[in-house]
Amino acid sequence: MHRPPRGIVILASFVVAASIAAPLAGGERAYLHIVPRTDAERARIEAVTRPTSDFSGPERFERLPAGAATSQKRLNADAYSHFSPSMPFARELDFKVGNGLFRKLWVSAPSSTLASDGLGPLFNARACQHCHLKDGRGHPPDAAAGDAVSFALKISVPVERAALRAELASYLDYAPTAPHPVYGGQVQDLGIQGQAAEGRVEVGYEEIEVPLSGGEVAHLRRPTYNVADPAYGPLGAAAALSPRVAPQMIGLGLLEAIPEADILAWADPDDSDGDGISGKPQIAWSTEWNAVRVGRFGYKAGKATIREQAAAAFAADLGISTPLHPEGWGDCTAAQTRCRKAPHGGDARDDGFEIGEEGLELVTFYSRNLAVPARRDVDDPEVLRGKRVFYETGCAACHRPKFVTDRLVDQPAQSFQLIWPYTDLLLHDMGEGLADGYPEGRATGREWRTAPLWGVGLTRTVNGHEYFLHDGRARGFLEAILWHGGEAQTARDAVTTMPKADRAALIRFLESL
Structure with missing residues (x-):
């Protein structure tokens, strides 16, 4: 591990600066009130975030992956659902109300429960918590853990480059895509009364054997996806399908508080240093700010802020309108006329939206302040x-261990914390094995954002399973590693050939996160 050459930092910064051509009022990230770092602070941060080479004992503060925002509460099924202990006491009620909205069961309109109607007309779940089970991970449809509501199937089709936003088109090196003209951005497998679901998602698996050192053999499962009983006719050969299992919710506010400059400093899109790692920042269109931003959230970092990620999920997964997605019909397209004519639950008290500005802000606050559990x-x-083994194999080249968050005026729970998320928040080519053919922003069909690893060792404790990767195909840490390809191929191959004891120790380390 090493700090990127200065030229790469300048190049990456130039790309993003050029993309944000129209400065926003209040600064580059106006949704955060940032106090600039001093030279002395930058020097301290450089020292404390430098990758370690001493594995004789734990590093200082390593037990607190979220700094002062680390939860020290009991490690049970609620381990992902605690608020940051550094959150002001005066905001505890806001957190609890946000939690209530996150767990709320929405109903179809019209209804006597005006504050809860507006579901659909087509949807994938009735509550945010139905996908993010216990604020943790979902699971694929065939999982023994339960039903399939925590799984969504994204869909897109190619479009002409001329139809794309000019601010973003120049940064794409592939044929851009758009939502399906009939089925929209994802397949909705549920509908309110009188609305037929768009289809039924089917998944099948092919078992693959992978020989390992020491006479061991691992078994992977390669998934295939199909939409049965499509309500509006065949999806078409050009349609790209990308399954998504809902990720865990912890630590999002801290990821949002990582300085953009620190993310860009690790970008090396042309692999100028020749180490085989060529991460690049996602450049996402911000509906909220009507500009492009560095993307952070979602499997391909397609959203720049927690608020935008939450609003997009309300629209696509539940069919709930917000100030950022005001359409009462959610993901229904113009071709789905019956869906668009169905009653909606817009409330005058919420400016005509099904969840208004106050409610969206409370859900954002809740999502921002879910604490990361302490290390074990x-x-x-x-x-x-x-x-x-994790460091020497090269895993830390993408799963970057440490950052220090921005100093924030009005977010003490996320302000100036040493955190250990094990991600660089950059896009990486993960090879053909994980490719979904579904581009998003600057991410090609083979590229994914490095997944944060903090808290993953408690997945079984919280969710009762260990289904990892974007579609839950991996049934544990080893399978997830063995699916890595592309930029991670060398590290993946090293895991297959290393001594059995080292491989077991690597898994034990991941279980401690």
Whole structure:
């Protein structure tokens, strides 16, 4: 591991600066009130975030992956649902009300429960919590853990480059895509009374054997997806399908508070240093700010802010309108006339939206302040050995261990914290095995944002399973590693050939996160 050459930092910064051509009132990230760092602070941050080479014991503060925002509460099924202990006491009620909205069961309109109607008309779930189970991960449709509501199937078709926003088109090196002209941005497998679901998602698996050192054999499952009983006719050969399992919700506010400059400093889109890693920042269109931003949220970092991610989920998954997505019909297209004519639940008290500005802000606040659980066994010899393997194998080249967040005037829970998310928030080519053919923003069909690893060791505790990757195909850490390709191929191959004991230690380290 090393700091990127200065030329790469300048190049990456230039790309983003050029993309944000029209400065916004209040600064580059006006939704955050940032106090600029001093030279002395930058020097301290450089020292504390430098990758370690000493694996004889845990690093200072390693047990607190979210700094002062780390939850020290009991590690049970609620481990992902605690608020940041550094959150002001005066905001605890806001957090609880936001939680109530996150868990709310929406109903179809018209209804006597005016504050809860407006579901659909087509949708994938009735509540945010139905996808983010216990604020954690969802699961694929065939999972023994339960039903399929925590799974969505994105859909897109190619479009002419001329139809794309001029601000973004110049940064794409592939044929851009758009939502399906009939089925919209994702397949809706549920509908309110009188509305037929768009289809039924089917998944099948092919078992693949992968030989490992020490005489071991791993088994992977390669998924295939199909939409059965499509309500509006065949999707067409050009349609690209991308399955998405809902990710865990912890630490989002801290990821939002990472300085853009620190993300860009690790970008190397042309692999100028020759290390085989060529991460690039996502450049996402911001509906909220009517400009392009560095993307952070979603499997391909397609959203720049928590608020935009929440509003997009309300629209696509529940069919709920917000100030950012005011259409009462959610993801229904102009071709779905019956859906668009169905009653909607817009309320005058919320300026005609099904969830207004206040409600959206409360859900955003809740999502921003879900705490990261404390690490376990950081001084265990097996965990330390696995940490060494993690670094020496090259995993930390993308799963960057440490950042220090911006100093924020009005967000004390996220302000100036040393955090350990194990992500660089950049897009990486993960190879053909994980390719979905679904471009998003600057991300091609083979590129994905590096997934944060903090808290993953508690997935089974919270959600009762260990289904990882964007579609839940991996049934544990080893399978997730073995699906890595592209820029991660060398590290993946090293895991297959390393001594069995090192491989076990690597898994033990991941379980401690």
